[in-house]
Every structure is written in C-alpha cells, then in structure tokens.
Amino acid sequence: MKNIILMVSITVAALLIMFALSSGKNTQQPEVKGDTTPSVTQEGDTQVINVVSTSGGYYPQNIVAKANTKTVLRMESKNSYGCERSFRIPKLNITDILPQQGITEFDLGTPSSGENILGTCSMGMYTFTIKFE
C-alpha cells in the first residue's frame, strides 16, 4: 500500500515537472508570424521590395533595403477596395491605380544610401517608407 502511494506521488510530481517545463518553454519561444514572406528579397541582380496593398493600408509600413542596388517595388493587391488603390510615389512622380487583386511592379532605380522613398495613397492617409542604407 505504501509503495502504491509512493508511485502515485512520484507520477504526479513527474507530471507537474513536465507541465512546468513545457509551459516555461512556450513562454520563451516567440510566436511564429503568420506571414513569413520577407519584405525584401533578392532576384538575380535585382532587389525586390514586397508590399501588400489591402483595404486599410500598406504592409509592412517600415522597410529597410540595401542601397546602391537595382530595386523594384512589387505591390501585391489583396482584396484591395479602398483608396489605397490610388497609389503614389511622390519622389519618382509615379501615380497609378492598383488593381483589386494582383501584382504591380515599379522600378525604383538604384537608390543611394540615406535615401528614403515614400509610398502613399493619393490622399496621404496610408503610407509606407523604404529606407535605403
């Protein structure tokens, strides 16, 4: 009888320790983001900056990219029904209407270090900034 009580307490203690260890582990590990697409990718000699245009704005809003590299901005419209479709890059005198769904690419040239390029809806409600360094 004594042995059974001992075994039960050891089992309960082991379970408690396992639970404590596993819950501790969970708090240490950062949550994996749902969107794993990196915003800046390299395709051959061209740097591609990926921005999603959707109702509610542009994502991500702050991007850091490499300077002195041929750069293309790839806007991906996803369920985009708002004024974010009316898209501007003031610095490059670009004005365009993005589709509701699909890809639109803009040549950003070869920005130099310290240059910032702003993308915005025509009213300035939604923006994102690409910082080249």
Ligand SMILES: [Cu+2]
């Ligand atoms: Cu707007």
